[in-house]
Amino acid sequence: MIKCITFDLDDTLWAVDPVIVEANNTLYHWLSEHAQLFVQCFQLSDFEHLKQRALQTFPEIGHSVTQIRLKQLEIGLEEAGYPHEQAVALSQQAFDVFIEARNQVELFEHARAMLEQLKQAGYLIGALSNGNADVNRVGLGDIFDFALNADGVGKEKPHPLMFEQMLHSQRLRPEQVIHIGDNPHHDIVGAQNAGLWTIWVNLDNRVWPEGDPADRSVTCLSDIPESVAQIAAIADHRATL
Numbered sequence: 649m650i651k652c653i654t655f656d657l658d659d660t661l662w663a664v665d666p667v668i669v670e671a672n673n674t675l676y677h678w679l680s681e682h683a684q685l686f687v688q689c690f691q692l693s694d695f696e697h698l699k700q701r702a703l704q705t706f707p708e709i710g711h712s713v714t715q716i717r718l719k720q721l722e723i724g725l726e727e728a729g730y731p732h733e734q735a736v737a738l739s740q741q742a743f744d745v746f747i748e749a750r751n752q753v754e755l756f757e758h759a760r761a762m763l764e765q766l767k768q769a770g771y772l773i774g775a776l777s778n779g780n781a782d783v784n785r786v787g788l789g790d791i792f793d794f795a796l797n798a799d800g801v802g803k804e805k806p807h808p809l810m811f812e813q814m815l816h817s818q819r820l821r822p823e824q825v826i827h828i829g830d831n832p833h834h835d836i837v838g839a840q841n842a843g844l845w846t847i848w849v850n851l852d853n854r855v856w857p858e859g860d861p862a863d864r865s866v867t868c869l870s871d872i873p874e875s876v877a878q879i880a881a882i883a884d885h886r887a888t889l
Contacts, residue, residue: 650880652772656829658779662753671749678745685728698724712799714780751785758870763791765873778804806838836862
Protein backbone atom coordinates (compact mmCIF):
# COMPACT_ATOMS: atom_id res chain seq x y z
CA MET A 649 0.00 0.00 0.00
CA ILE A 650 1.39 3.39 -0.98
CA LYS A 651 1.52 5.70 2.01
CA CYS A 652 4.01 8.39 1.06
CA ILE A 653 4.96 10.45 -2.00
CA THR A 654 8.36 12.17 -2.00
CA PHE A 655 9.40 14.88 -4.41
CA ASP A 656 12.58 16.35 -5.67
CA LEU A 657 12.17 20.15 -5.78
CA ASP A 658 14.41 21.99 -8.26
CA ASP A 659 13.41 21.36 -11.89
CA THR A 660 10.64 19.07 -10.68
CA LEU A 661 8.25 21.62 -9.18
CA TRP A 662 9.90 24.78 -10.61
CA ALA A 663 12.71 25.77 -12.97
CA VAL A 664 15.82 26.41 -10.90
CA ASP A 665 18.17 28.13 -13.38
CA PRO A 666 16.28 31.44 -13.61
CA VAL A 667 15.94 31.45 -9.82
CA ILE A 668 19.70 31.09 -9.33
CA VAL A 669 20.44 33.75 -11.93
CA GLU A 670 18.18 36.23 -10.15
CA ALA A 671 19.52 35.23 -6.72
CA ASN A 672 23.10 35.77 -7.90
CA ASN A 673 22.15 39.18 -9.25
CA THR A 674 20.55 40.09 -5.93
CA LEU A 675 23.59 38.82 -4.05
CA TYR A 676 26.04 40.78 -6.18
CA HIS A 677 24.00 43.95 -5.78
CA TRP A 678 24.09 43.50 -1.99
CA LEU A 679 27.85 42.96 -2.11
CA SER A 680 28.26 46.15 -4.17
CA GLU A 681 26.63 48.08 -1.31
CA HIS A 682 28.09 46.27 1.70
CA ALA A 683 31.38 44.75 0.51
CA GLN A 684 32.80 47.12 -2.06
CA LEU A 685 36.25 45.56 -1.96
CA PHE A 686 34.69 42.34 -3.27
CA VAL A 687 33.11 43.95 -6.33
CA GLN A 688 36.35 45.79 -7.04
CA CYS A 689 38.06 42.41 -7.39
CA PHE A 690 35.33 40.14 -8.75
CA GLN A 691 32.65 40.29 -11.40
CA LEU A 692 29.33 38.46 -11.23
CA SER A 693 30.76 35.92 -13.67
CA ASP A 694 33.50 35.05 -11.15
CA PHE A 695 31.07 33.26 -8.83
CA GLU A 696 31.60 30.01 -10.74
CA HIS A 697 35.39 30.26 -10.44
CA LEU A 698 35.08 30.95 -6.71
CA LYS A 699 32.75 27.96 -6.39
CA GLN A 700 35.36 25.69 -7.98
CA ARG A 701 38.00 27.13 -5.66
CA ALA A 702 35.79 26.33 -2.69
CA LEU A 703 35.28 22.75 -3.89
CA GLN A 704 38.99 22.25 -4.46
CA THR A 705 39.91 23.66 -1.06
CA PHE A 706 37.10 21.99 0.90
CA PRO A 707 36.16 18.78 -0.98
CA GLU A 708 34.35 17.49 2.11
CA ILE A 709 31.54 20.02 1.59
CA GLY A 710 30.79 18.92 -1.97
CA HIS A 711 27.35 17.59 -0.97
CA SER A 712 26.18 20.91 0.48
CA VAL A 713 25.28 23.80 -1.81
CA THR A 714 24.88 25.96 1.31
CA GLN A 715 28.39 25.31 2.59
CA ILE A 716 29.82 25.71 -0.90
CA ARG A 717 28.15 29.11 -1.24
CA LEU A 718 29.42 30.26 2.16
CA LYS A 719 32.99 29.18 1.43
CA GLN A 720 32.81 30.67 -2.07
CA LEU A 721 31.94 34.03 -0.55
CA GLU A 722 34.46 33.71 2.26
CA ILE A 723 37.31 32.97 -0.16
CA GLY A 724 36.41 35.91 -2.36
CA LEU A 725 36.01 38.33 0.53
CA GLU A 726 39.34 37.36 2.08
CA GLU A 727 41.10 37.69 -1.26
CA ALA A 728 39.50 41.11 -1.67
CA GLY A 729 41.22 42.21 1.55
CA TYR A 730 38.77 41.61 4.39
CA PRO A 731 40.17 40.07 7.59
CA HIS A 732 39.07 36.49 8.20
CA GLU A 733 36.52 37.21 10.93
CA GLN A 734 34.96 40.02 8.91
CA ALA A 735 34.92 37.83 5.79
CA VAL A 736 33.10 35.09 7.69
CA ALA A 737 30.53 37.55 9.05
CA LEU A 738 29.97 39.17 5.66
CA SER A 739 29.65 35.73 4.06
CA GLN A 740 26.79 34.82 6.38
CA GLN A 741 25.05 38.14 5.83
CA ALA A 742 25.45 37.81 2.07
CA PHE A 743 24.18 34.23 2.16
CA ASP A 744 21.08 35.31 4.03
CA VAL A 745 20.35 37.74 1.19
CA PHE A 746 21.04 35.05 -1.41
CA ILE A 747 18.87 32.37 0.20
CA GLU A 748 15.93 34.73 0.50
CA ALA A 749 16.09 35.37 -3.25
CA ARG A 750 16.79 31.70 -3.96
CA ASN A 751 13.42 30.80 -2.46
CA GLN A 752 11.48 33.17 -4.71
CA VAL A 753 10.39 30.46 -7.14
CA GLU A 754 7.66 30.28 -9.74
CA LEU A 755 5.92 26.93 -9.57
CA PHE A 756 5.40 25.00 -12.78
CA GLU A 757 1.87 24.94 -14.11
CA HIS A 758 -0.34 22.49 -12.17
CA ALA A 759 2.31 21.99 -9.44
CA ARG A 760 0.31 23.23 -6.47
CA ALA A 761 -2.99 21.74 -7.63
CA MET A 762 -1.28 18.37 -8.12
CA LEU A 763 0.29 18.49 -4.65
CA GLU A 764 -3.02 19.47 -3.08
CA GLN A 765 -4.77 16.59 -4.85
CA LEU A 766 -2.26 14.08 -3.48
CA LYS A 767 -2.46 15.61 0.00
CA GLN A 768 -6.25 15.43 -0.03
CA ALA A 769 -6.00 11.79 -1.09
CA GLY A 770 -4.34 11.10 2.25
CA TYR A 771 -0.72 10.60 1.22
CA LEU A 772 2.19 11.72 3.35
CA ILE A 773 4.05 14.30 1.25
CA GLY A 774 7.82 14.76 1.58
CA ALA A 775 10.70 16.57 -0.10
CA LEU A 776 14.07 14.98 -0.84
CA SER A 777 16.37 17.57 -2.36
CA ASN A 778 20.04 18.02 -3.14
CA GLY A 779 19.47 21.78 -3.11
CA ASN A 780 18.74 24.30 -0.37
CA ALA A 781 15.24 25.48 -1.23
CA ASP A 782 12.91 25.54 1.78
CA VAL A 783 9.37 24.24 1.29
CA ASN A 784 8.10 26.74 3.83
CA ARG A 785 9.80 29.73 2.24
CA VAL A 786 8.61 28.83 -1.26
CA GLY A 787 5.02 28.71 0.00
CA LEU A 788 4.44 24.96 0.17
CA GLY A 789 4.77 24.40 3.89
CA ASP A 790 1.07 23.69 4.23
CA ILE A 791 1.40 20.68 1.93
CA PHE A 792 4.71 19.05 2.82
CA ASP A 793 4.82 16.90 5.94
CA PHE A 794 8.62 16.67 6.01
CA ALA A 795 11.70 17.69 4.05
CA LEU A 796 15.25 16.39 3.86
CA ASN A 797 18.16 17.83 1.93
CA ALA A 798 21.74 16.87 1.24
CA ASP A 799 23.13 19.50 3.61
CA GLY A 800 21.29 18.00 6.57
CA VAL A 801 21.75 14.37 5.57
CA GLY A 802 25.43 14.60 4.70
CA LYS A 803 25.13 12.92 1.30
CA GLU A 804 23.38 13.87 -1.91
CA LYS A 805 21.16 11.69 -4.06
CA PRO A 806 21.65 9.13 -5.58
CA HIS A 807 23.49 8.04 -2.44
CA PRO A 808 21.02 5.86 -0.51
CA LEU A 809 21.40 7.71 2.80
CA MET A 810 18.69 10.32 2.14
CA PHE A 811 16.20 7.65 1.12
CA GLU A 812 17.18 5.49 4.10
CA GLN A 813 16.81 8.37 6.56
CA MET A 814 13.40 9.19 5.12
CA LEU A 815 12.22 5.59 5.49
CA HIS A 816 13.55 5.36 9.04
CA SER A 817 12.18 8.70 10.24
CA GLN A 818 8.74 8.11 8.74
CA ARG A 819 8.64 4.41 9.70
CA LEU A 820 8.00 3.31 6.14
CA ARG A 821 9.03 0.39 4.00
CA PRO A 822 10.43 1.07 0.51
CA GLU A 823 7.41 -0.41 -1.27
CA GLN A 824 5.17 2.12 0.51
CA VAL A 825 6.85 5.13 -1.11
CA ILE A 826 6.87 6.68 -4.58
CA HIS A 827 9.68 9.12 -5.33
CA ILE A 828 9.10 11.71 -8.06
CA GLY A 829 11.85 13.72 -9.72
CA ASP A 830 13.34 15.05 -12.92
CA ASN A 831 16.88 13.69 -12.71
CA PRO A 832 17.27 10.17 -14.13
CA HIS A 833 20.38 9.47 -12.07
CA HIS A 834 19.89 11.34 -8.79
CA ASP A 835 16.15 10.73 -8.47
CA ILE A 836 15.15 7.67 -10.44
CA VAL A 837 18.22 5.44 -10.14
CA GLY A 838 18.79 6.56 -6.55
CA ALA A 839 15.22 5.75 -5.55
CA GLN A 840 15.22 2.48 -7.49
CA ASN A 841 18.35 1.36 -5.68
CA ALA A 842 16.62 2.09 -2.39
CA GLY A 843 13.62 -0.04 -3.43
CA LEU A 844 11.15 2.80 -3.97
CA TRP A 845 8.62 3.19 -6.75
CA THR A 846 9.50 6.00 -9.15
CA ILE A 847 7.89 8.56 -11.43
CA TRP A 848 10.10 10.50 -13.85
CA VAL A 849 9.10 14.13 -14.46
CA ASN A 850 10.09 14.66 -18.09
CA LEU A 851 8.62 18.05 -18.97
CA ASP A 852 10.84 18.59 -22.00
CA ASN A 853 10.36 15.16 -23.59
CA ARG A 854 13.89 13.87 -23.17
CA VAL A 855 14.87 10.35 -24.17
CA TRP A 856 15.47 8.06 -21.21
CA PRO A 857 19.29 7.83 -21.02
CA GLU A 858 19.97 4.23 -20.02
CA GLY A 859 19.24 1.55 -17.46
CA ASP A 860 15.87 0.58 -16.05
CA PRO A 861 13.24 3.27 -16.68
CA ALA A 862 11.04 4.71 -13.96
CA ASP A 863 7.82 2.91 -13.10
CA ARG A 864 5.95 5.76 -14.76
CA SER A 865 6.92 8.96 -16.55
CA VAL A 866 4.95 12.17 -17.06
CA THR A 867 5.33 15.13 -19.40
CA CYS A 868 2.89 17.28 -17.42
CA LEU A 869 2.60 17.59 -13.64
CA SER A 870 -1.17 17.22 -13.90
CA ASP A 871 -0.60 13.58 -14.92
CA ILE A 872 1.11 12.66 -11.64
CA PRO A 873 -2.02 11.78 -9.61
CA GLU A 874 -3.10 9.28 -12.26
CA SER A 875 0.38 7.74 -12.35
CA VAL A 876 0.33 7.50 -8.56
CA ALA A 877 -3.05 5.78 -8.74
CA GLN A 878 -1.73 3.29 -11.30
CA ILE A 879 1.24 2.42 -9.11
CA ALA A 880 -0.93 2.23 -6.00
CA ALA A 881 -3.18 -0.28 -7.74
CA ILE A 882 -0.31 -2.75 -8.07
CA ALA A 883 1.80 -1.77 -5.04
CA ASP A 884 0.35 -4.40 -2.75
CA HIS A 885 2.12 -7.02 -4.83
CA ARG A 886 5.60 -5.68 -4.02
CA ALA A 887 7.20 -6.74 -0.77
CA THR A 888 10.68 -6.11 0.62
CA LEU A 889 12.42 -7.50 3.67
